[in-house]
Amino acid sequence: MINSPFPLEPTPAEAQATIAEEFSFFGDWSERYQYLIDLGRKLPTFPEEWKSEEHRLLGCQSMVWIVPEGNADKLIFHAISDSAIVSGLIYLALRVYSGRSAADILATEPDYVSAIGLAKHLSPTRSNGLAAMLAFIRDTAKAQQQ
Structure with a gap:
């Protein structure tokens, strides 16, 4: 069985609640951006051979590569970016969704994005990414x- 390298709260909703709680400790967005950068540094090592066009995520201004593995019972996502802040965004998304079943993923809206204020504080290109x-x-x- 594949293991997720992220803290795996019992449910995606609990993961999102934990993220919101962590971000509530920071008073301003300069501190929150720094925390995002720190989280991005925690991403697991991403093999160089995966940094290919096949795995490149289109729609991002930064270079982002993402590789899924697993099946409907458990999907693990590996991802990395050449941008420190985007790497932090990846960390948050994978914390909520990686290691979950396809059904859990599809049933979970990314509420953490608005809960921590990301929707209002990301540039349009980062929001698109x-x-x-x-x-x-x-x-x-x-x-x-399917």
Whole structure:
């Protein structure tokens, strides 16, 4: 069985609640951005051979590569970016969705995005990239359910 490298709260909703709680400790967005950068540094090592066009996520201004593995029972996502802040966004998304079943992924809206204020504080290009990553995760889960 594949193991997720992220803290795996029992449910995606609990993961989102934990993320919201962690971000509530920071008073301003400069501190929150620094925390995002720190989280991005915690991403597991990403093999160089995966940094290919095949695994590149389109729709992001930064370079982002994402590789799914598993099946409908459990999907693990590996991802990395050349941007520190985007790597933090990846960490949060994978914390909520990686290691979950396709059904759990599809049943979970990314509420953490608005709960921590990301929707208001990301540039349009970063917002588009985050949307592209979340869509890729959902599309992968849909494909596994077929």
